[in-house]
Amino acid sequence: MATEKTPPPLPGGGLAPRGPLAGHLAKAAMLALSAGIAAWAAWPLYEARNWIGLGLVAAVTGLVWWVYLSERRVPAKYLLPGLLLLTAFQVVPVVYTVATSATNHGDGHRGTKEEAIARIEASSVTRTADGREFALTIAAEGDSPSGELVFLLAGEDGEVYAGDAEGLTPLPGARTGPTGRVLDADGYTPLTAAQANGRGAEVSGLAVPTGDGAGIRAQGLSAAYEGRAARVYDDGCDCITDSETGTVYTADDERGVFAADGGERLSQGWRVGVGADNYARIAADPGIASAFLSILGWNTAFAAGTTLGVFVLGLAVALALHTPDRLRGRTLYRLLLVLPYAMPAFAMMLLWRDMFNADFGLVNRVLGTDTDWLGGTGTARAVALTVNIWLGFPYMFLICTGALQAIPRELVQAARLDGAGARQAFRHVTLPLLMVAVAPVLIATFAFNFNNFNAIWLTTEGGPFPPDSPTAGSTDLLITYTYRLAFGGQGAEYGYAAAVSVLIFLIVTLISYAGLRKSASLEEVNR
Amino acid sequence: MAATARPARRPARRTLDRLWRHALLLAVTAFALFPIVFVVSAALDPLGTLSGSQPLPVRVGPDNFERLLTETAYPRWYLNSLLLAVCNAAATVLLSALAAYAFSRFRFTGRRVGLYGLLVIQMFPQFLAIVAIYLMFSAVTELRPEIGFDTHWGLLLVYLGGALSINTWLMKGFFDTVPAELDEAARVDGASHAQLFFRILLPLVAPVLAIVGLLVFISTVNEFVMASVFLRDGDSKTVALGLYAMVADRRDADFGMFAAGTLLLALPVLAVFWYLQRHIAEGLTSGAVKG
Numbered sequence: 001m002a003t004e005k006t007p008p009p010l011p012g013g014g015l016a017p018r019g020p021l022a023g024h025l026a027k028a029a030m031l032a033l034s035a036g037i038a039a040w041a042a043w044p045l046y047e048a049r050n051w052i053g054l055g056l057v058a059a060v061t062g063l064v065w066w067v068y069l070s071e072r073r074v075p076a077k078y079l080l081p082g083l084l085l086l087t088a089f090q091v092v093p094v095v096y097t098v099a100t101s102a103t104n105h106g107d108g109h110r111g112t113k114e115e116a117i118a119r120i121e122a123s124s125v126t127r128t129a130d131g132r133e134f135a136l137t138i139a140a141e142g143d144s145p146s147g148e149l150v151f152l153l154a155g156e157d158g159e160v161y162a163g164d165a166e167g168l169t170p171l172p173g174a175r176t177g178p179t180g181r182v183l184d185a186d187g188y189t190p191l192t193a194a195q196a197n198g199r200g201a202e203v204s205g206l207a208v209p210t211g212d213g214a215g216i217r218a219q220g221l222s223a224a225y226e227g228r229a230a231r232v233y234d235d236g237c238d239c240i241t242d243s244e245t246g247t248v249y250t251a252d253d254e255r256g257v258f259a260a261d262g263g264e265r266l267s268q269g270w271r272v273g274v275g276a277d278n279y280a281r282i283a284a285d286p287g288i289a290s291a292f293l294s295i296l297g298w299n300t301a302f303a304a305g306t307t308l309g310v311f312v313l314g315l316a317v318a319l320a321l322h323t324p325d326r327l328r329g330r331t332l333y334r335l336l337l338v339l340p341y342a343m344p345a346f347a348m349m350l351l352w353r354d355m356f357n358a359d360f361g362l363v364n365r366v367l368g369t370d371t372d373w374l375g376g377t378g379t380a381r382a383v384a385l386t387v388n389i390w391l392g393f394p395y396m397f398l399i400c401t402g403a404l405q406a407i408p409r410e411l412v413q414a415a416r417l418d419g420a421g422a423r424q425a426f427r428h429v430t431l432p433l434l435m436v437a438v439a440p441v442l443i444a445t446f447a448f449n450f451n452n453f454n455a456i457w458l459t460t461e462g463g464p465f466p467p468d469s470p471t472a473g474s475t476d477l478l479i480t481y482t483y484r485l486a487f488g489g490q491g492a493e494y495g496y497a498a499a500v501s502v503l504i505f506l507i508v509t510l511i512s513y514a515g516l517r518k519s520a521s522l523e524e525v526n527r
Numbered sequence: 528m529a530a531t532a533r534p535a536r537r538p539a540r541r542t543l544d545r546l547w548r549h550a551l552l553l554a555v556t557a558f559a560l561f562p563i564v565f566v567v568s569a570a571l572d573p574l575g576t577l578s579g580s581q582p583l584p585v586r587v588g589p590d591n592f593e594r595l596l597t598e599t600a601y602p603r604w605y606l607n608s609l610l611l612a613v614c615n616a617a618a619t620v621l622l623s624a625l626a627a628y629a630f631s632r633f634r635f636t637g638r639r640v641g642l643y644g645l646l647v648i649q650m651f652p653q654f655l656a657i658v659a660i661y662l663m664f665s666a667v668t669e670l671r672p673e674i675g676f677d678t679h680w681g682l683l684l685v686y687l688g689g690a691l692s693i694n695t696w697l698m699k700g701f702f703d704t705v706p707a708e709l710d711e712a713a714r715v716d717g718a719s720h721a722q723l724f725f726r727i728l729l730p731l732v733a734p735v736l737a738i739v740g741l742l743v744f745i746s747t748v749n750e751f752v753m754a755s756v757f758l759r760d761g762d763s764k765t766v767a768l769g770l771y772a773m774v775a776d777r778r779d780a781d782f783g784m785f786a787a788g789t790l791l792l793a794l795p796v797l798a799v800f801w802y803l804q805r806h807i808a809e810g811l812t813s814g815a816v817k818g
Binding site: 023040041044045048050053074075076078079081082083085086088089090091092093094096097100146313316317320321323325327328333336337338339340341342343344345346347348350351352354355362390393394440444447451453454486494498501505508509512516 | 541544545547548549551552555556558559560562563565566622623625626628629633635638641646647648649650651656657658659660662663668669670671672684685687688689690691693695696719720721722724745748749751752766767770771774782785786788789792793796797800
């Protein structure tokens, strides 16, 4: 980054003292710290032979030193710490999401083709008639419980083996317990039940090959048996043959699945690029397209309604308190009005939800009604808006109070002296000046509420759901709808959810950009 | 308050004016307080059930608070939440102020793009980024469990990824209001850019530092989605996770404890709020309005 406004060089060039000793010491300490962190991060990467990771650590550390050792690049010195974190935890995830939106990533399409094949073969292992049985100890290679997964197997004949994806190795020195299970063995760390559970997917995915298509699989966490894979992959035809039924499943590299001639697919597939298919699906499927549009409509109304609601309510109370004559109880009003802002929002959302509960909610008891507030589209939407306005208006009240106080009183007085009524003075003097200050906040409020996941998830959970659309509820925002697609219930579809996210991103950015253009804050940037 | 230039208003009109102000303020205050009174009454009610709760306290006892502090890990969650919120607020204020200083005082290539970029990246629905962050930290947990899942360090790092945000804009606006002549004077006196920043500018923008700190503190205490991915271990949980689990599992029975936990969590926020309150109005708007 080239600076145009660096300080003029001091006379004496590089030899002149450039600051007190403390500054130099602080700088030296920071650079030493960055080197320390780099070494700390590099060691396990080196142990894992992760050269890409090591390269990254070296590059980032190099960048830090390059920026801070130089006398120039002053703005970069101030921006770098925040920018590094921003890049790692915001930019990279966004880029990753955009990349995911062009794949079929989701349940059944997570890993590579090799992993899919291994999993299909392993899960088709059934116990053979003469298959051996073993007492199983799940362990990790090395001294750490996070090492490579290994099965320590004790056979009925007393033979002990270590088994991994490569095969069996005899383990003569292992100690076995009264149940016949291996207690410990040199070079391995037995896992506790909790640790083993935590790596459950690995445990059930591991099949120790014993030759001739047979393998050993875990049955639970303490037993294992030898069996034969019913489904076997053949490189030659790029297909999987089921030896029991004789069905041949051929790999479809475009869709990432093994499919039989009849169209039947194996549930385990792999991740492939699908180009713009996810986007095309939103546009092409009439069910999805109409759900998307109706959600978008309510979503916009929710964000706009919240913004308008908090602004009107916040401004109204700010105006009521903004008077030259001291209002009685002014400080108390102020304190009570900001209380909702100080309460923990997530808890208050859950609490409002319970207050509107049809069976034992407070609202029904106070009003003496029997309304199923969250059960009807109209009432549920009203509840969502009410709760959100309750949460948001104190902030807007604070903003408006500050903005009103910043407007010079002389301006209003001058207008009044020129013959403007109170209302006219407000409309033509106070309001425009107020908007200059408040407009950016309003835009931020809109953008925030457009994606206000908690406000819906913790109150209505997107419901009520019309009988004909179990996935798109009538208070769903695009983001809660996407969340359900990505993580909820059966069949997570990250690829598709990522595509919807990218669309949401474009929509919010466009709306906010249109708003920003009208606000004065743009000029700030160009100053 | 400055006296008005207008002649004194007629008493009748003045009374009317006060009347509508009070009426409006009372109505909105009632709306603001309604659920809060309910929380207080539920927290104090020894029965502690949702179905038995009343709008105003009829039975009063400390039972819910006692159960909360002895039967659950609430004190631990509380400490975790406060620790995370304080660290995140302090670090965010520092990182954001550093960046705001650069944006306000220097002209460099990429400045405009950077400022807009900060706004645009906020618009991205963050939660899907969870998939990416989850994958990243699965790898980190294997290599360096010290900053992996179930640690507050890892979560703090992720939170700090959002340190540069709309807050940076807020701060930049505030820095802009500090006259550039001040910088010149300091430089003539031989101050380096770092001295200028730490010794002269930072104290001048204290109000906006306070407000950003408060905003970040509140949002960290409330943060839920990312924490639920990161902190799976009981000991590392935050209050948000603990309370949510409380009403998710046995909503009716533990309602009183939930309300008590909510009230206790509001206390530090209120304290900070009270302490900072004279800075708040100033900090929120001075950057945006040029007097």
